[in-house]
Amino acid sequence: MSKNTHKAISLISGGLDSMLSTQLLLDQGVHVEGINFFTGFCVEGHTHAIRKKDKKKEKRNNALWVAEQLGIKLHIIDVIEEYKSVLLNPVHGYGQNMNPCLDCKGFMVRKALEWIKENDFDFIITGEVMGQRPMSQRRDTMPVIARESGAGDLLLRPLCAKHLPETYPEQQGWVDREKLLSFHGRSRKPQMALAEEMGFKDYSQPAGGCCFLTDANYSAKLVDLWKARGNREYSLDDIILLKVGRHIRPKPSFKLIVAREEGESRFLHGYRYRYKSLTTISHAGPVVLIIGELDAEDLVLAAQITARFSQGRDDSEVTLQLEDSENKKQSVTVVPIKADKVLPEWYV
Amino acid sequence: MCDDMNDSGKELDARNLLCPLPVIRTQDFVKNLESGDEFVVRCTDPGAKSDIPSWCRINGHKVIDIQQSEYEVLIKIQVVK
Numbered sequence A: 001m002s003k004n005t006h007k008a009i010s011l012i013s014g015g016l017d018s019m020l021s022t023q024l025l026l027d028q029g030v031h032v033e034g035i036n037f038f039t040g041f042c043v044e045g046h047t048h049a050i051r052k053k054d055k056k057k058e059k060r061n062n063a064l065w066v067a068e069q070l071g072i073k074l075h076i077i078d079v080i081e082e083y084k085s086v087l088l089n090p091v092h093g094y095g096q097n098m099n100p101c102l103d104c105k106g107f108m109v110r111k112a113l114e115w116i117k118e119n120d121f122d123f124i125i126t127g128e129v130m131g132q133r134p135m136s137q138r139r140d141t142m143p144v145i146a147r148e149s150g151a152g153d154l155l156l157r158p159l160c161a162k163h164l165p166e167t168y169p170e171q172q173g174w175v176d177r178e179k180l181l182s183f184h185g186r187s188r189k190p191q192m193a194l195a196e197e198m199g200f201k202d203y204s205q206p207a208g209g210c211c212f213l214t215d216a217n218y219s220a221k222l223v224d225l226w227k228a229r230g231n232r233e234y235s236l237d238d239i240i241l242l243k244v245g246r247h248i249r250p251k252p253s254f255k256l257i258v259a260r261e262e263g264e265s266r267f268l269h270g271y272r273y274r275y276k277s278l279t280t281i282s283h284a285g286p287v288v289l290i291i292g293e294l295d296a297e298d299l300v301l302a303a304q305i306t307a308r309f310s311q312g313r314d315d316s317e318v319t320l321q322l323e324d325s326e327n328k329k330q331s332v333t334v335v336p337i338k339a340d341k342v343l344p345e346w347y348v
Numbered sequence B: 001m002c003d004d005m006n007d008s009g010k011e012l013d014a015r016n017l018l019c020p021l022p023v024i025r026t027q028d029f030v031k032n033l034e035s036g037d038e039f040v041v042r043c044t045d046p047g048a049k050s051d052i053p054s055w056c057r058i059n060g061h062k063v064i065d066i067q068q069s070e071y072e073v074l075i076k077i078q079v080v081k
């Protein structure tokens, strides 16, 4: 080969595996930069930024933090719109919840392939480990990602390369296959030992995966949103709001998002120009957003439920303020609904 | 007082966006600027206070100033290309 400096783009999730696979190639003298795709469902940031109880936790974006530890550049790509077709029509279906992992990985590798073509890079690496995840990291599905993304043998998985056929960068001698690894299975011990060896002490190990779609509660809220709407459209606001508050649907036509604490109240307050909202005036209470359509009777029910979550829950009356998205305000006084009248099935 | 820091006039409004969108917007904004240009990013997500400087460090841009008021974080950046 005439080139002697080869460039790889590494899919950085913010977790340990992509950190290790990147370091393996940096150790071989390959120029590596990171790429991170923002689908809107990523666990990063949002929730930590919202909830007050998480205030003490450092609010950092793990992908950026990993890139900084590795000393590489990171390109964060907004794929919110394009990702919709992946989530809505996954060829390979969903995992345990609404996570279309196999299609998702294929999509991300395809985007990375487009990126390397545009930016004159040579190949793509990921932190995948064979047998680690039930859907996308199996011996039979890993080649599917390489094939369907179009990346083919330009896709190298340094942590388990020895279980896979030689890729183009290995064949060309850009990367020494001997120095790549043969990690396999669900145990995290080999990764932790390697992290220790490489001197990484602080790293994040997300339990479920890289996004909210693997979360059962989140997935239930997403399905509820689609059902209520009668179609499967969603906006970024929709999917962010699914991460915040208690979601209560007393009727098919509307749901309430009830802040669980001050941080969430403040966050929901920022949405009051887009949705109707209820706040208690006579007592301290949470901010509640109303999503959907309500008639006069529904409005009373919504106010009674809101009152139930306020300090006035045991009083005979609570006064609230209803604000519509045009900032028009009206006050309503109601008797808080009894605890046993808030039906368990209302909780989404 | 926060407005004092922006004498160059270029400003990126990243308010009401949550992490990592303020970083993505900053990254895209910088693409159209020249080396030496300065601008201010205005954010409401407190996470931006650590993420944007982190993004600047790994990409070699200079953070000139950070100011925080009750609701907003203003970060002044000099582009280095």
Ligand code: SF4
Residues within 6 Å of the ligand: A099, A100, A101, A102, A104, A105, A136, A208, A209, A210, A211, A212, A213, A214
């Ligand atoms: S966990 Fe989420 S981001 Fe990760 S592969 Fe599955 S669907 Fe994609």
